[in-house]
Amino acid sequence: MFIQTEATPNPATLKFLPGRTVLDGTLEMTNREQAAKSPLAEKLFDIPNISGVFFGSDFITVTKAAGEWQQLKPLILGAIMEHYMSGAPLLRDGADTGGADEDEFFDAADEETVNTIKELIETRVRPAVANDGGDITFRGFKDGVVFLSMKGACSGCPSSTATLRHGIQNLLRHFVPDVTEVRPV
Numbered sequence: 001m002f003i004q005t006e007a008t009p010n011p012a013t014l015k016f017l018p019g020r021t022v023l024d025g026t027l028e029m030t031n032r033e034q035a036a037k038s039p040l041a042e043k044l045f046d047i048p049n050i051s052g053v054f055f056g057s058d059f060i061t062v063t064k065a066a067g068e069w070q071q072l073k074p075l076i077l078g079a080i081m082e083h084y085m086s087g088a089p090l091l092r093d094g095a096d097t098g099g100a101d102e103d104e105f106f107d108a109a110d111e112e113t114v115n116t117i118k119e120l121i122e123t124r125v126r127p128a129v130a131n132d133g134g135d136i137t138f139r140g141f142k143d144g145v146v147f148l149s150m151k152g153a154c155s156g157c158p159s160s161t162a163t164l165r166h167g168i169q170n171l172l173r174h175f176v177p178d179v180t181e182v183r184p185v
Helices: 039-045 069-086 108-131 160-175
Strands: 004-007 013-017 027-029 050-055 060-064 134-142 145-152 181-184
Touching: 013 069, 039 050, 039 069, 050 145, 060 069, 108 134, 108 160, 145 160, 160 181
Parallel strands: 145 181
Antiparallel strands: 004 013, 013 060, 027 050, 050 060, 134 145
């Protein structure tokens, strides 16, 4: 098994590509309690200084709190390889991955606008963000402000504010005149 690694715009996060489907959807775990959903995530959190694990469709991003990648990377690669070679499931039975629509908020009168925003995020934003090892999902819309949840490599990334302000905000404003601002949740 060969696992590729890629740098992300977030220097504290590396992207690992095991060459197979990881998860249908996404799942972010930022602590050991959340990692209990996945045997692989638990193994990764056993490595010192790991502060986050994110599963995407065909990648895993791992975030470090401290330490050097040259020491952490072999341990992470070993844990991922061992997991996939064992044939163990990625998630434990009954593990909740959280629905994409949970905790959304917007006025019913804005439903058409929200549907357009969601379609733009789904078709234009999420694929680009997944290439960087993260995910962005719609959380709400109120008074012209779009609220987005940033996960994986995007969470805590130094360039995430620029991505939101200049990239996503400009895109949404161009196609949806009702949008005045984009903010992270």
